Amino acid sequence: MRETDQITVKALLVTAVASGQGKTSVTAALARKLVRQGQRVRVFKCGPDFIDPMILERASGAAVQSLDLWLVGTDACRRLLAEAATEADVILIEGVMGLYDGAPSSADLARAFGIPVLAVIDASAMAQTAGALAQGLRDYGPVALAGIAANRIASSAHAAMVAASLRDIALLATLPGQAISLPERHLGLVVPGELSMIDSVLDTLAEQLVFNSAAWQALPPVRLPVPAAAAALPPLLAGRTIAVARDAAFLFIYPANLATLQALGAKLCFFSPLANDGVPDGADAVYLPGGYPELHAATLAAARHWRSSIRAAHAAGVPILAECGGMMALADTLSDLDGACWPMAAILPGSVSMQTRLAGLGSQALPTAQGPLRGHTFHYSTLTTSVPPVAHTLKQTTIGADVRAEVRGEACYRIGSLTASYFHAYFPSNPQAVAALLLPVAPNAPT
Structure with a gap:
C-alpha cells in the first residue's frame, strides 16, 4: 500500500540461532505457500550468497536481490525494499548465519528498517528449551520478534510443548522433519538447475508448513519511506x-x-x-x-x-x-x-x-x-x-x-x-x- 510519503508492506526477516537450523527451507516453504495462496511475494537474502537466492527465486517466482548494510549500503537497501513493496504483498528476507552474528548482523538489518523477525529453531532434539532460546533471541538485541518457526517437529504433541514454552511469543509456523530435503555440497545447497525434483520438494515444504494465520494477520505492516530516484550512472561502458x-x-x-x-x-x-x-x-x-x-x-x-x-x-x-x-x-x-x-x-x-x-x-x-x-x-x-x-x-x-x-x-x-x-x-x-x-x-x- 502506498501513502503520501510512505509505502506499507507485510515483511519478515527469517533468521535463526545459527546456520543449519533450516532458514532457507522455512523461507522457501513460506514463500511458496504464500504464492500458492495468490500473494505477490518478493524475497531478499541478507549477506553475500549466490546459491540460497537461486532456491528462493524458484520458490517465489521473482528475482532475489541481496540486502546487507555493509555490502549493499543502508540507502540502497532502503530503496530496494521500497521498490519491492510497490509490487509485492509480502517481503521475506532470509538472514545470514545466526541472528546476531557478524557486524553488521541480520539483527542490525531488521532494526534499521523496523522489520519483525521470525526465528527458526531446530526443535528436533528439544521441547521446552525452545522457549528459552526464543526469549534470548528476542531480548539480547533486542529485536521485534514476530514469532518462532519450529523446524523438524516430530508430532502435534511436540509442537504443543514447544508452543507452551514460548509464553508470550507466537509459534508462527512449524515444519516436520523432511524425508526429502534440499541436498548440499561443499559451497552450500545444490543449485536448482541440478535438481529435477526441486519444484516437487518446494511444493511439499509449502504443504507441510503449518502456519498460524491469526498470528500472521496480527503482524503490523512495515512502513518504508518512498525512495528518491537513484542517480543515473555515467555511461562509462557505452557502446561496449x-x-x-x-x-x-x-x-x-x-x-x-x-x-x-x-x-x-x-x-x-x-x-x-x-x-x-x-x-x-x-x-x-x-x-x-x-x-x-x-x-x-x-x-x-x-x-x-x-x-x-x-x-x-x-x-x-x-x-x-x-x-x-x-x-x-x-x-x-x-x-x-x-x-x-x-x-x-x-x-x-x-x-x-x-x-x-x-x-x-x-x-x-x-x-x-x-x-x-x-x-x-x-x-x-x-x-x-x-x-x-x-x-x-x-x-x-x-x-x-x-x-x-x-x-x-x-x-x-x-x-x-x-x-x-x-x-x-x-x-x-x-x-x-x-x-x-x-x-x-x-x-x-x-x-
Whole structure:
C-alpha cells in the first residue's frame, strides 16, 4: 500500500540461532505457500550468497536481490525494499548465519528498517528449551520478534510443548522433519538447475508448513519511506559489449552486477565455456564469474575452442575480469578432490587444488584508484602461482563489540589485460571501479 510519503508492506526477516537450523527451507516453504495462496511475494537474502537466492527465486517466482548494510549500503537497501513493496504483498528476507552474528548482523538489518523477525529453531532434539532460546533471541538485541518457526517437529504433541514454552511469543509456523530435503555440497545447497525434483520438494515444504494465520494477520505492516530516484550512472561502458560466461560452471553472479553493467551503458552477451563456446565475436571485454569449474573440470579441459578463444582474447588485450571459479578456469591446471589433474586455459601461471576444508570466507573490499570495491570470498581451493599479487583485498575482523581491524584478504593478480582473484565483487558498491576493470588499460598506465 502506498501513502503520501510512505509505502506499507507485510515483511519478515527469517533468521535463526545459527546456520543449519533450516532458514532457507522455512523461507522457501513460506514463500511458496504464500504464492500458492495468490500473494505477490518478493524475497531478499541478507549477506553475500549466490546459491540460497537461486532456491528462493524458484520458490517465489521473482528475482532475489541481496540486502546487507555493509555490502549493499543502508540507502540502497532502503530503496530496494521500497521498490519491492510497490509490487509485492509480502517481503521475506532470509538472514545470514545466526541472528546476531557478524557486524553488521541480520539483527542490525531488521532494526534499521523496523522489520519483525521470525526465528527458526531446530526443535528436533528439544521441547521446552525452545522457549528459552526464543526469549534470548528476542531480548539480547533486542529485536521485534514476530514469532518462532519450529523446524523438524516430530508430532502435534511436540509442537504443543514447544508452543507452551514460548509464553508470550507466537509459534508462527512449524515444519516436520523432511524425508526429502534440499541436498548440499561443499559451497552450500545444490543449485536448482541440478535438481529435477526441486519444484516437487518446494511444493511439499509449502504443504507441510503449518502456519498460524491469526498470528500472521496480527503482524503490523512495515512502513518504508518512498525512495528518491537513484542517480543515473555515467555511461562509462557505452557502446561496449561485455561477454559474460554463464552455465553450470559459471553461475555465481549477483543479478545487481549485470544490472550495473547495463546501467553503465554496456551491452551484455552470454556464452557457455561448458558448451565449448568461444568468446563471442565483437566482445570488448569478458567477465568470468565464479561457479563450479571443479565439478566440470573434464568438460572444460576438453573444450579446446573455449580455451584457445579465451587465450586469443587475452593475447589481443581484451580486458578479462575473472572471479573465483572464473580464475580457477584460467590457471594451468585444476586438481579435483579425487586427485585428477585437468588442463585449464593456462593464462594465469599456476595450479589450483581442491581441498576439503574452507580456504577463504567473508566480506572483503578491494582497494582501487576509484575507491574500495566491496564483495566477499568463499572457496575450498587454493592457487599456487609464481605471479606476484598487484593488490590484496581487506577484510574487517571484529575484535570486540565496537573494535574492528582490517586484515589482508585475497590476492588480486594482473597479467596483461587479465584481472583475477578469488574475490567476488558486488558491482553496485563502486560502478566506476568496475568500469575501469573492464576498459582497456592505456599503454604505460599504472596498474
